[in-house]
Amino acid sequence: MSAVYLLLLLLLPLVSAQTFHWGGCPAPEVQPDFNLSQYLGLWYEIEKLPAFFERGTCIEANYTLNGDGTVRVLNSQLEDGEVNVAEGTAVVLSQTEPAKLGVRFSLFSPRGPYWVLSTDYTNYSVVYSCTGFLSVFHVDFAWILSRSRSLPQQTVAQAKDLMTRQNIEVCKMMATNQTGCWDN
Ligand SMILES: *[C@@H]1O[C@H](CO)[C@@H](O)[C@H](O)[C@H]1NC(C)=O
Ligand SMILES: *[C@@H]1O[C@H](CO)[C@@H](O)[C@H](O)[C@H]1NC(C)=O
Ligand SMILES: *[C@@H]1O[C@H](CO)[C@@H](O)[C@H](O)[C@H]1NC(C)=O
Numbered sequence: 001m002s003a004v005y006l007l008l009l010l011l012l013p014l015v016s017a018q019t020f021h022w023g024g025c026p027a028p029e030v031q032p033d034f035n036l037s038q039y040l041g042l043w044y045e046i047e048k049l050p051a052f053f054e055r056g057t058c059i060e061a062n063y064t065l066n067g068d069g070t071v072r073v074l075n076s077q078l079e080d081g082e083v084n085v086a087e088g089t090a091v092v093l094s095q096t097e098p099a100k101l102g103v104r105f106s107l108f109s110p111r112g113p114y115w116v117l118s119t120d121y122t123n124y125s126v127v128y129s130c131t132g133f134l135s136v137f138h139v140d141f142a143w144i145l146s147r148s149r150s151l152p153q154q155t156v157a158q159a160k161d162l163m164t165r166q167n168i169e170v171c172k173m174m175a176t177n178q179t180g181c182w183d184n
């Protein structure tokens with residue numbers, strides 16, 4: 001176990017800015033018959049589990065298809081009066097489970113999971129990302145996304161219920177500020 005504690009100590013500065021849990025990742029069900037082309041386009045972040053790389057406001061993601069069938073990911077946020085953009089690439093990892101994508105923002109970083117748990121394509125999406133370390137602990141991210149900068153409270157509550165039923169802890173989820181953006 002000592003190696004695990006050492007690993008934990010080394011990772012602590014990283015994981016402290018996100019959500020840490022003991023045990024392995026939950027194994028949530030994902031959106032059946034996921035259709036990537038209907039999912040493309042612009043999504044606004046409504047709520048999330050805290051993530052070190054997302055501190056700003058007006059957070060949105062624009063998904064477009066690359067020529068090779070991968071997905072171009074453009075994440076934008078407003079931070080200290082400036083729009084910061086991060087570009088990445090997402091791929092469907094297995095055609096048998098198309099709702100499970102992997103995304104990375106640098107050629108040199110491993111692909112992080114991007115699992116679409118539930119979406120109706122035109123209003124909301126519930127996205128989950130979990131990385132386990134030897135089943136000893138895991139860190140996770142979760143996002144509730146919307147096609148507009150706001151989402152009815154009822155839809156947000158339903159998204160959280162869905163995650164809770166899949167053993168995902170939502171109590172630390174925080175609303176993203178979508179006011180004072182470049183278009184509102
Ligand atoms: C996905 O949706 C597009 C656009 O609505 C449609 O043309 C396509 O047939 C769908 N793909 C599958 C596999 O259902
Ligand atoms: C999304 O990205 C595509 C491709 O770069 C671009 O044409 C489109 O205008 C973007 N949409 C928004 C709303 O930024
Ligand atoms: C979902 O979005 C569609 C298209 O924008 C809209 O017509 C419909 O009313 C929305 N449904 C809900 C439940 O918000």
Ligand SMILES: *[C@@H]1O[C@H](CO)[C@@H](O)[C@H](O)[C@H]1NC(C)=O
Nearest residue numbers: 057058078177178179180181
């Ligand atoms: C959201 O951001 C805007 C613009 O930066 C700011 O004026 C407003 O106070 C913020 N709202 C909240 C609830 O933090």
